[in-house]
Structure formats: C-alpha cells, structure tokens
Amino acid sequence: MLRLQAVGAVINMMTTALRSRKSLYFYIVVIAIAFAYSVNSVSTVAVAASSITFGLPLAMAAMVGIMCERTGVVNIGIEGTLLTSAFFGFFVAALSQNLIWGLLAAIASGAVTGLLLALLTVSWKMDQIIAGTIVNILATGLTSFFYKQGYSLPAIFPRWSIPGLSDIPFLGRVFFQSGPITYFGLILIFVLYVAMYHTAWGLRTRAIGEYPSSAETSGISVKKFKYINVVIAGAFGGLTGAYLTLELVGSFDRGFSAGKGFTALAIMIFGRWNPIGALLAAIFFGFAQALANQLMIDGLVAIPGPFINMLPYVLTIVVLAFSAGKVRGPAAAGQPYEREQA
C-alpha cells in the first residue's frame, strides 16, 4: 500500500514536471549535478561552490538595478557604486584595522552614490543614462586619485560553517561554508523578492515603475518613493562592494569592479527584473566562469587566458541577444517623472 503511494507520488511528480517547465529545468539541473558528482566529486563541488562565489556579487548588483528600475530609474551607475563602496570599504577597513568599520563605510558610500543618482535623475530630471555615466566617471576619478598603494586589510571576513548543515555532502560545502556577507546577501535577495511581490511597498514600487501618474493619483508620493528606493539600492550596492573587497578578494586596485556593474544589468534583464530570476541568472554566469576555470585547472582544455577573461562579457551579449525582445522591463524606466500641472 505504502509502496503504491510512493510510486503514485513519483508519477505525479514527473507529470507535474512535464507540465511545468520550471520544475523540468530543476530536475534536469539536479540530475546533471548528480551525474557530474558521481563522475568527479571534487571538481563538481569546486565548480558549484565557485558558481556561487562568482555569481553572488553579480546577483547582488543586479538587485540594485531591479530596485531602481522597478521605480522607473535606469541605473547605469551600478559600476560606480561598486567601485566607490569597495574603495571606501577597503581603505576604512585598512586604516581602522577593523572590518566592521569597512563594511559600514562601504554601505554608506554606496548609499551616497544612490543619493547622487536620485538627485540627478529624480530632482533634476537628467537623462538617466548620462546621469549613471557621470556616477561611473566620478567614481573612477575619485578612486584613482585617492588610491594609495601599500595598505592591507587585517584579515578578510572568515567563513562560517553552519553546524550540522555544513556536513551535508555537496550542499554543505556549496552553501553552508560561506562568509557572513554571502549569507546576508542571499537572505536579502529572498527578502527583496517577498517585499517586491507580497508587500504594499512592492506593489507601490512596481506601480511607479509602470505608470507613475496613476500611482501618484492613488496617493503615492512618486518622488519620495524613488528617492528611498534608489538610496536603499545604493546601500545594497555598497554591501556588494564590501563583499568583493572584504570577503572575496581582500585587496583593492584601480578599476577594481571590472565591469561587474554592467554585467549585472544584463543579469537583471535575463532574470526578467525578478530577484529570484536574477539570482538564478547570476549563478548561471558564475557557473560558466567556474566551469571554464575548472577545465583549465584540470588540464582538460587549453584556452588562452584572455578568452577565459572574455567569457562573462561574451555571455552577457549572447544572453541579451536571445532574451531581449522577449522580455519587457518596467514601462516608465528611463523617463523622468513630471507631475501634471492642474
């Protein structure tokens, strides 16, 4: 009797999988990982763990774009936010010899770049693409002028193994032996997803991004909302910068962010302006990078270094070429909002 139920459950699961594309993809991924794990467990774990490591900053940076565009502000300046916050995060941490101060400085400076973007686009109604470019160029100018060699961090944020969970084969190494910002960032992505689709704030935010004058009519202060969201997004970008310098790399250099802010925009589009979608898209990007690295390390293929470095950029263009046109962003993104005169 029990066995019959189990068989029924499996059949049920398979038919559901075939009916819904998402779960079908899920099973394909699970089976592929299981197969790879049975063939070469060491490399599989390494690739999976690196997929998260490489993908997480892209996912977090994509959240900045999502929060801004959902309120109708195109944010080309994510790159500048990452650069500025990594700069302040690194130097405050190095000068105070305290990682927490660095983390706070990174978040605060990220929020300031968000404030600048909000000022330019919301209050001054500047062309949003040019406003974002200004954020980027100012960030590059500031960080390269004030950059000094010869500073180092006291340490980087240590990995926290979560008791019990970190011992699970595969999953434990991939998900539960990470640094604090990784956990925090992953949680925030899920929080943002819930907030975007299941709270009044999310509904209002999305309304502003689609049809601001209608949102204003229903009593939402469009300007205030845009300011709040763009500044919070900047703070989130600051956290991303902190992750890059204080948890992942442990150093800072001129041009440190290396285009991640722009790749994040592609991930945002690929993930259809949805936090979970963007997280999965970012892990896919991370996976491509991790796989190429692992193939090199295992000596299976000899790809020249420049082609490995090129991979995320090529992938960005290819992904956009296939997904653009099929997906549609918030309708009012990119347009300055002018309150109608009575």
Add this chain to the structure above:
Amino acid sequence: MKLVRAWITPLIALVIAFGIGAILMITQGSDPLRAYESLFTTAFSTQEGLAKTFGKATPLAISGLAVVIGLRAGLFNIGAQGQLISGALAAAWAGYAITGLPMIAHVPLCLIIGAIFGSLVGYIAGALKAYRGIHEVITTIMLNSIVLQFAEYLSNGPLKEEGSIIAKTPPIADSAKIGSIAGLPIGFLLSGLLAVGVWWIFKKTTTGFRFETVGKNKNAAWYAGIAVKRNTVFAMVACGALAGFGGAVETLGVVGKFEPAFNQGLGFDGITIALLARANPLAVIPGAILFGGMRGAGPTMQFTAGVSPEIIDLILAIVLFFVTAPIISRIFRLKSDSNAQVTSGWGSN
C-alpha cells in the same frame, strides 16, 4: 548671444573643476598655482610641448567625433574605446605585415583597414540595437572588454613580435608612418578635416538629417519613411569607423606598433569631450586640444609640483558633471538649456 550661451556653461564648468582640483592639491600639501602653471606652460607654450599636446589631442578629437555622431543619432556610444583599439591593432598589423608599398598607398591603406575594423565593432552594437533591441550602452561596454582581451591575445600570440618579452606587435614599416608638417602632426590636421566633415554631414546632407530625425523621434522618422533600423546600424558603423580611424592614426603617427598598454582611456575622454562640446563637431577640436594638453603635461606636473597625474581624471570627471548636470544654469540663472533625453530606454528600439 546664442554663441555666448553655448560657451559659458563649459567655461564655468572648467573654472569650477580647476578650483576643486586646486583645493584637493592643497589638502595633499602641493602648490596648485605651481602645478597649474607647470601644466599649462608645458602643454601650450613650448615647441615640444605643443607637438605633444596636438599629438595627444588627435585620437581624443576623433573619438570625440565618434561619440558626437552617436549622440546626434540618439545613441550613446560608450564603445569608442573598443572601436579605437580594434582599429589601432588592425592598422598596426597592416603597417608591419604589408611591405613594399609606397607611402602614398601604404598610409591610406592602413587608415582604411583601421576604419573597417573599428566599424565592425560598431556594427555589432548597432545591429544588436536595431534588430534585437539591446541597449547600446551595455553592448558597447561589453565589446570594449571583449576587444581589449582579444587584442591582448593577438598581440601576445599570433601577432607578437618575435623575441619580445611584453605583449606587442612588431614595429610598422617606415612607409606606413605619418609625420608632421611645420610642427603640427598630420594626424591632427586630419582630425580637423574630419570635424569639418562631420559638421558638414549634419548641416548639409540627407544622411545627417536622417540620423538626427531618428535620434530625435523614432516614430516621426518612421512615419516620414526613414528606415529607422538601417539608420541606427549605419550610425553605429559610422561611429565605429571614425573611432577605428582614430586608433589607426594613433598607431601610424605616435605609437608605431600596437601595445595593449597604450590607447587606454582615449575613448572615455572622447565621451567627456563630446558632452563638453554639446555634440557640436566643431567644438570637439578645442575640447580635444585642452584635454590633450592636460593629458600630455600631466607627468611633467607630477615631476615639478608633486601632484599625481590622476588629478586630471578627477578634474575631467568634475567638468563632465558640471557640464551635463543642470546646476550651472540654475545657479547663474542662465536660460536653461534643454536637457532633453538624448538616449533611449531599454525597451524602445
């Protein structure tokens, strides 16, 4: 009066930026007067300095023009950098691999090859914009990185000079080099001609008119029977060809080979120059001379006044900020220049 208004905002922006730069120098313990004096006398009063200034100004002017064409056609071309590198490398290859041609044939050939390879990079971005609706800002930035990596691969692999330790191509043949006339680099004269040419295209030709109509209002352009998509691609191809030509001029006139470490940042200064010139091709030239002087004399300023040359990056960033953000017209109560949308959103194509 119109002319005064067009010049006054950039001038005030420059004054403010140099002022902020001076304050920063003081905070770092340097003497700003000495630094600026050294910067400007080196760049604009000695024979040698002037030659360097005009040499540096040449690729800046041409990449600035490449950005101007895009802005006029409603495209924000951040990719002048990649297009320029593509052209510079292709011209270097044509300069050393082809031998035995007379100068009169070799130089134009190298320049044309540079323009073609630059336009190829522009074409990719233009086609993706027109037919797939991908915003040109993302594609051009990605292409910048891709082209740079590809150029590093080529100059460190198939096109590497034999026996060289660093990544660079062999030097170009003498028949491919371009020199100077009366102290003025020929490349700079070419960039002046190009500026007039671009101005003429937008003033007098239907091609320019089509670009501008597409840039101002796609729907109106479509309604008037202009092939919007084809013109978008064509505009990006023209941007790429110009930037590639600029890279070729830099290779033939200054560098003499291709080395990835050179050519950095030229395309980005081009963006600042184009916005400073308010997308007016003729105003690109004085902007490029100013920027070229500052870039050329930056190292001297470091030597004489102890100011790190990165201050110039910062000053130029501040200039860009004040030129594009509508602050100056607010403070000085100038009649506000229209800060219309020059770029398009994600979805529209």
